[in-house]
Amino acid sequence: MSGETVEAWLGRAASLLAEAGVEEPRLEARILLAGAAGWPPESIFARRGERLAEETARRAGAMLDRRRRRQPSAQILGRREFWGLEFEVTPDVLDPRPDTETLVSAALGRIGNRAAPLRVLDLGTGTGCLLLAILNELPNAHGLGVDLSPAAVRLAGANAERLGLSGRARFATGDWGGGLDEEFDVILSNPPYIPSGEIAGLQPEVARWEPRLALDGGADGLDAYRRLAPHLARLLNPAGFAAVEVGSTQAAAVGSICARSDLRLLDCARDLAGRERCLLLARG
DSSP states (O other), X not given: OOSOBHHHHHHHHHHHHHHTTOSSHHHHHHHHHHHHHTOOGGGGGGGTTOBOOHHHHHHHHHHHHHHHTTOXXXXXXXXXXXXXXXXEOOTTSOOOOGGGHHHHHHXXXXXXXXXXXXXXXXXXOTXXXXXXXXXXXXXXXXXXXXXXXXXXXXXXXXXXXXTTOTTTEEEEEOSTTTTOOSOEEEEEEOOOOBOGGGGGGSOHHHHTTSOGGGTBOOTTSOHHHHHHHHHHHHHEEEEEEEEEEOOTTXXXXXXXXXXXXXXXXXXXXEOTTSOEEEEEEEEO
């Protein structure tokens, strides 16, 4: 056994994380220790007086060192919960954000019959979180996730397998909708939208550790939308819709870009902070 109790380890770890500039250091310490020990995070409080096993202390220490270097907890633990599902996460993909659940909610709210055999496309799929969250809610839907990164495509496929959705989800390497010629009922996308010059100023967890390919939206943050909009117009069926995430100040600009590709705005969904985060679009 380690000489350190759970409570002592948490206090020391929280102090070190705070010195490193990590937000919510007490919470982060609990997450890391629970992951290292294989405990449910909520059980930590009942274990405060326990002494740590040496192997648990070793694993927790290694995780703590990585977090002090500002590597995201999701990468350290290798997983992230999104829409009530657990996704494997690696440095090859964007860590799914709670804000992106706004897109899932907005898309599901637009779908009338959830039992319909819908065809769903996810452009820039990353972990596959958008496509797989939607398919989990639509029992008869099938979907395709496309990403420029072969590593992301492999990871998304593995997530589909783990979640029991591989029979209805397929993934392919591609450049947005290039090479696709079928029509879809629902198209989802969370493209890169951070202006290039702002990436270095983001939190270290993002700027240092997440793939630039998934962040960099060009000089004004809108390059991906300019490329994406014509594909949406071409690949949507006449009765279909697209749900596209945007940066918190980009809704009007992205709406104008989409209008030039003969896409009309159906609605704009707001996140829990009241920010416009998802455009719902249809063919004009």
